[in-house]
Each structure stands twice: as C-alpha cells, then as structure tokens.
Amino acid sequence: MKKISLVVPVYNEEENIVELYNEITKALNDFELIMVDDGSDDKSWEIIKEISKKDKRVKGIRFTRNFGQTPAIKAGINNSTGDIIVTLDADLQNDPLDIPKLLSEMDRGYDLVSGWRKDRKDAFFSRVLPSKIANWLISKITSVSLHDYGCTLKAYKREIIENIDLYGEMHRFIPALCGYAGAKISEIKVNHRPRLRGKSKYGIVRIFKVILDLMTVKFMGNFITKPIYFFGIFSFVLLSVSSIFFLITLYNKWYNHIFVKDQPLFLVAIFLSLAGLELGLIGLVAEMLTRIYYSGSKKDYFIKEKTYEEK
Template identity: 55%
Template sequence: MSTSPEGTVRPSTPLASGGPKLSVVVPVYNEEENLADLGKEIREALVSIDYEVILVDDGSTDRSFAEIETLGRLDPRFKAVRLGTNFGQTAAMAAGIDHAAGQVLAFLDSDLQNDPRDIPGMLVKLDEGEGWDVVSGWRKRRQDKWFTRRLPSQIANAIISRTTGVTLHDYGCTLKIYRADFIKNLRLYGEMHRFIPALAGFLGARIVEVPVNHRPRTRGVSKYGLIRIFKVVLDLHTVKFMHQYLTKPNYLFGGGGALMLAAGAFLGGVTLYKKYWLGVFVKDQPLFQISIFFSLIGLQLLLLGLLAEILIRIYYELRGKRNYFVRRTVNFK
C-alpha cells in the first residue's frame, strides 16, 4: 500500500531528508536600534540551515527600513517587505507569510527578546516522532513586568485556551514554527495573529509547546499596552464565531429562527385556546400580537440562514476554496 500527499496539507516531511527551506518572518515596527544585532544573531544561529529572512517593515517612522536594507546588502538571504503604513502586527505577519518561499515558517520578534538560537531545536522538535505541524514557544521564564505584561498575558492565555479548546501556556509568544501548508491557508485579519495556533488547531494541526529563552528588552520601547487584552476578547468572539458558523451559518440563524417560530406557535396556540375554549376576545390582546411578531421574526431568520448558506457556497465555489484539508491519501496517484 502506498501513500502520497495530496490537497493543501501534506504529511510531515523530515527536515533531514533533503531539508525543506526555512523562512523566518520578522515583523518590524520602529526597531532601528535592534536590527543589526538581530541579523547577526540569526546568521549565527542558523549557520547550518538553508533559510531566508523576511523582514516586514510595518510603517516604521524611524530608520528601521534603512537598517533592513543594510542587512539585505550584506546578505541576500535577508529580504524586505515594506508596508505603506502601520497596519498592525497581524497584517505584517500576513505579508511575510505571503512572501515566504519556505516549506517551514518561523516567526520572530524584532526586539531581541526572542532568541534565534531556539529555532534549530524547534525544527528538530517539528519532526519528532510522527512529526508536528506547529511548534509553539513558551516563555516559561518571561522577562517582563508582572502587572502590565505577564498578568494580562496569563489571563488572555486562559481565556483563549478555554474558549478555543486549543490549550497553550503562551499564545502571545511570537516565536513559533509552522509547516507552510497550514499557515499559508489561514487568512489573517484584525488582530488575529495571536490566535494562529488555535486557527491551525481547528484544521487538525498537531501542536506542541516547548520552553524557549526570553530576554529583557534592552533598547527601544514596547509597542503594546494594557488595551490589548480588550482586543483579545473582541477578536476571540470573532474567531469562535468564524470557526463554528462560517461554513454553516444556517445553524446560527436557523436555530434562532426555529426557536422564535416555536415560541410564536406556542403563544398562538394559547391565543386560540383562550378564544375558542374560554370565549375570550383576543384580537386586541398583546399575546396575539406577540405570537405574530415571533412567528414573523422566526420566518425571517430561517430565510436569512438559507440565504447565508447560498452565499457561503457561492464564496467557496467562485474562489475554488474547500472547507476541509486533506492530510494524506492512500493509493491515489
């Protein structure tokens, strides 16, 4: 019996067998003081690996892009993507994903708090046993202030893990490694970058978490504040909704419509009972009007659910999208 990869998700391929190319994606925003050292650390850490580095300048207002260009002149493996303005970390990561050529993608912060020396070990972990699809960094000994950084992060991690069912200690750690088959089929919007492991998990990705080194920031200032925890909560609702109802919107609208129709039918039955068995004049009573209101709303929700189903099918058909991913096939050529 032979097996062959097909579709958008391939079986895990050992890095040692031919060595798939690694793309290191680094979002950059006003980090001019750190980029030269970052480039040096990456070159030293990945000396035995075939790689490229995609540095995405997210509308920096300092000399970050000039520093990126310098890195590119010194080493052609360092490539630059410059965004028109500050679109945010999610957009910067999405741009890096779209421009990456590697079969494995690693993500790294540009502030030197992540340690590039962790990447080789994470690549080894990626092919451990039957192979993983995502290796997620865990800043077990995080070098940040407890009240303003670590505490909000712990709360957010607990909420995300419980809501999505994909349990991680550290969703906020940028240092993560993905097989390109998964990451390139995720569309990222808003502030969705922190949910990438959960989105991959929804597709059946095998995820493992490993402790990584974390260093205190020595230059520059943090670009994050306490407001981010509110963004996490808002985006989490979007992620949950998209996962549950994107391909089956009738479950949402149809379910609500069915409940409204049932309520309308029940109230209508009570109205008929009062009219024909008790002899009560019900035409001007609120109960009669409420039953009609519930019935009409329920019917509209059912029709809205059917319309949404049609639109979703048109979306997938026109874009050639599938609502599933094939990991492996047997005896297909």
C-alpha cells in the same frame, strides 16, 4: 533538507533590527529572512533595505501604512518559499537561539510548535496577568490548550499555515485556527528577554480585544463554512417559540374568550417571528458571502515596496 523561512513583523524597531539579524545569522546557517515593515515612521525600512543589499537571504516588504501584526505575518508567509515557516518578534525579546529547538520538535512530526515564555521578563500587571487570563480563556473556549498563545516565536509547516485565513488581529489565535484545521500541535519552553530598546506596542486594553476576537474564532471554528447552521439554530428556536405563543393566543381566544388585542403574548409572538425570519435571512446571506469568498482569489493589498523582484 527542508528550507526554513523566518518571518519578522517590524514596526518602529530601528534600534533592534541589525542586532536581530546578527543573532539570526549566528543561530542558523541556511535560511530565508523576510522582514515586513508595518508602516514604520522611523528608519526601520532603510535599515532593512541595507541588510537585504548585503545578504540575499534577506527580503524586505514595506506596507503602505501601519496595518497591524496579523497582516504583516500573513504578507511574510505569502511571500516566503520555505517548507517550515518561523515567526518571531523584532524587539529582541524572542531569542533566535531557540529556533533550532523548535525545528527539532517539528522533526518529531508536529505541524506547529509554539514557544512558551514560562519566565517572562515583562511587567506583571500590564503584560503577564492579562496574558494569563487571555491564555486561559482561549484554551477553554477553543479546546486547543496552550500556556502561551501570545508568544510570536512559532514554527509551522507551510501546508498548514498558508491555508489559514488571517486578518484583523487573529495572529494570537493561530494555534486554535490550526487546531480546527486538524494540525498536530506542540509547545516548548523558550527563553524570553527584557526589552532593552524601543517601546512596547502592547497594553492591558488588549484583553478586551481578545474577548471580542475569541467570539469570532469560535464562530469560525464551528460555523465558518456553514454559517446557515449558526443562524439557522437561533432562527428555528425563535420561530418555534413564537408558534407556541400563537397557539396559546388562539387557545385563549377560542376557549377563554380573550380577544387577541387583550393578549400581550400575541405581540411577543409577532416580534419573535420577525426576529426568527430575519436571522434566517442573515444566515442565507452569510452562506452566499462565504461561498463567494472561498471561490475568490486572495491577494496582498497592503504592500508598497519590496527589496527583491518576483521570480
């Protein structure tokens, strides 16, 4: 039987942790629960430590400060041992009773099963509407179509998710990144509950972050292993246009007797040539950095404390 690891990012959720743990134990029998305290300044870490003392299935990881949901998810994945990894929020809006449904869908041969909060219990203008816009944008640009990219409740095969590079706020794009890696993806409807305790950490400003991150994801999907192709295309276009402008300048000088100093096109050609060469050099540097990155080791740099000892 496949081992299940649950990864829960925690940030100032002292009022919800115990109830979340109780709900998980009712929904599942055999599991590994990894709670990652993302630099909370309330009593979240103390509660996680108490639970882990009573239940050896529970592991606690504490960050040195608040780094965000993506590093927390990545740290949980890196320190998990399960064949299937399930992520969910600590705010009780995700229902642990949906986890068996995700696992059942995984048994049909999928590499990733994502939850779809079709009936969301959030404010429409500040949460639901921005989410709909973001989901539409991500689906169109990445060609990995989902109704709900933002739902943290997801199940992954280890061999897929552990090889996805996560940093910044890339957690919302995990399905697209997995899709680029060739993963077979499914989406099922899940229950979504209103937040009863604690404060939401999201706002309407995140739609702008999504747009900026989406540009990165698109680049990563198409050119991450060969950035020279991306920069090389623009470099080639600029150098080609500048060459045409140089030829026009020479033609005007030889046949129309117009001096170079009287042709603004000559200055434009010089500018485009320099820009093209610069982009080409950037592509070469990016290519070298990419190769250095992929040949290096990957470690967790944010962890301050754990409730368990490494084996």
